[in-house]
Amino acid sequence: SQTIHQWPATLVQPVGSPLSLECTVEGTSNPNLYWYRQAAGRGLQLLFYSVGIGQISSEVPQNLSASRPQDRQFILSSKKLLLSDSGFYLCAWSVTRTNYGYTFGSGTRLTVV
Amino acid sequence: GEDVEQSLFLSVREGDSSVINCTYTDSSSTYLYWYKQEPGAGLQLLTYIFSNMDMKQDQRLTVLLNKKDKHLSLRIADTQTGDSAIYFCAESKKSGDSNYQLIWGAGTKLIIKP
Numbered sequence: 322s323q324t325i326h327q328w329p330a331t332l333v334q335p336v337g338s339p340l341s342l343e344c345t346v347e348g349t350s351n352p353n354l355y356w357y358r359q360a361a362g363r364g365l366q367l368l369f370y371s372v373g374i375g376q377i378s379s380e381v382p383q384n385l386s387a388s389r390p391q392d393r394q395f396i397l398s399s400k401k402l403l404l405s406d407s408g409f410y411l412c413a414w415s416v417t418r419t420n421y422g423y424t425f426g427s428g429t430r431l432t433v434v
Numbered sequence: 435g436e437d438v439e440q441s442l443f444l445s446v447r448e449g450d451s452s453v454i455n456c457t458y459t460d461s462s463s464t465y466l467y468w469y470k471q472e473p474g475a476g477l478q479l480l481t482y483i484f485s486n487m488d489m490k491q492d493q494r495l496t497v498l499l500n501k502k503d504k505h506l507s508l509r510i511a512d513t514q515t516g517d518s519a520i521y522f523c524a525e526s527k528k529s530g531d532s533n534y535q536l537i538w539g540a541g542t543k544l545i546i547k548p
Contacts, residue, residue: 327476422465423536
């Protein structure tokens, strides 16, 4: 069966520090991968999505970047965090070219202080 | 546009039925989804409906689709405290690379009163 792992669950980082959040998917090949941010427990903002290794689409210009070094690994990074980067970050995957919906990870609560 | 709209809050008494409404804009959407997010957790797929269906029932959940009005609703019968969560409506939209993107509503927070 397919599973998605996202870590860490919570993170407190000072302003100006770097960030690396990791997401891995097991039990499937060539998934579509997504990074979302959710502010204050509300709506979802799509940050990045990837349809294959090294293929990243950015939806919103910001202080963040994403990479997909392996088929089932998706990394969200920042060189210097801002206070406004605080939020709940969610990774998700879907089966390529299907309408089966997305499966989400458990999320990372990031607080920038 | 690509807006999916939901009211932000719904308050119901325990044991009553909850009805969460959603409107979408893309008439070509083939699937529509309801996701549930409990506090501090990721989203879980609750149910979905194919666009050629009017209704889908799964235990306490009933999904109604009015394709003419582009209106989707989720009814939860006998609402329990464990149903407290944010419920997201989403429609699928085919992108240029033949993949499907989900367009999300802002989520409806269901509050259960004792």
